[in-house]
Amino acid sequence: MSQANKQAENKTNKLTAGVILIGNELLSGRVEDKNLPYIAKKLSDRGIKVVECRIIADTPEAIIDTVNEFRKKHTYVFTTGGIGPTHDDITTRCVAKAFGVEIYRDDKTVSAFKAHYGDRATEATYRMCDFPVGADLLENSVSVAPGFRMENVYVMAGIPRVMQSMFDVALPTLEEGEPIQEVSFTAHTSEGKIGIQLEAIQNANTKVDIGSYPFLKDGKPTVTLVIRSVDQEAVHKAAHAIGQMLEDLEAEIIDAPDAWPQAAAV
Structure with a gap:
């Protein structure tokens, strides 16, 4: 079912959301999640009910399978974590595989990185300029690196301040449900x-x-x-x-x- 059809169907049904928190650091207890409360409260105020949240490891199987599962059964899906420059930041490529599309390097984002980082930019840095083909970027006021949207899946950073800025860009575009x-x-x-x-x-x-x-x-x-x-x-x-x-x-x-x-x- 397309996103347009999902939203049309949900005019008479409640809007739901699933949240996927990605990161071995969350599962090990080294880092305490601060993103879910922010997301859930903002969505609730918009009449969208978070009905499921899952913390998963930084593995391709977990990310691809969970994204595909969630996007089929929830109006909206929000992921946090795994879009940085290091070897374990694999969320972007996994989301591309979940949707069956290739990765491309966005020229506008590359230009923004060059202007921001200058000679300090490395190939690892430029990995944050890679996105699935067909993605809409979530440019934000905190980080030069955007998040992105693929259909009903919103992919955001794990750092709370950056995630909040990305989420606040996406929020006004979401359908409004009945106020809770x-x-x-x-x-x-x-x-x-x-x-x-x-x-x-x-x-x-x-x-x-x-x-x-x-x-x-x-x-x-x-x-x-x-x-x-x-x-x-x-x-x-x-x-x-x-x-x-x-x-x-x-x-x-x-x-x-x-x-x-x-x-x-x-």
Whole structure:
């Protein structure tokens, strides 16, 4: 299915995204990923739901297979990492293979590199001027090296500041989905006390996603319950049920939606 057909189909269906984090350094624990939270928050604000994220190694098999898998089942795919000048930066060539196209060296990017680096540029540096045939480049304000797009796949740097600049260039070009509504309750209670009732509320409110996030506050077990959906009425209904559950269990509610307890059970 072409990207145009995918977007037409998704006018009535939710827009989804998959994120592929590429790098042995992530899998080894040497580097902590900071890109997913940025991508997911920005996409959520645009009505695009990140439904899958995968961390993979810098190997051709992993990159090619994952890109092909993700681009077939998600509206948009975003990759980070592996587009630098070193031997293990193989993402660009792997994406080209996933799409069955050759690599070309972009003259405009070469000129930009020569102007920026001068005599310091090496053949390794110029590898960042190579792109799959048919790619649209993601020029950005932070790095002279662009990211790129192949159909619904956006390929970006792993360095957070550079990735963010590339992503911000791509974001306005994405289709806008229905805005995701979110409300939350925070209460002094434990998941053990609310687990059964919360499951029943989720089962009765299938249009929303309910997340439970436990922590300690002032030495007391505390839980934040987050209700999310594109359906505002469904969010209000689930929020009413959760607020009522917490009151029935005599949990101390320390934060609640503005509409609680006035929210009607719709």
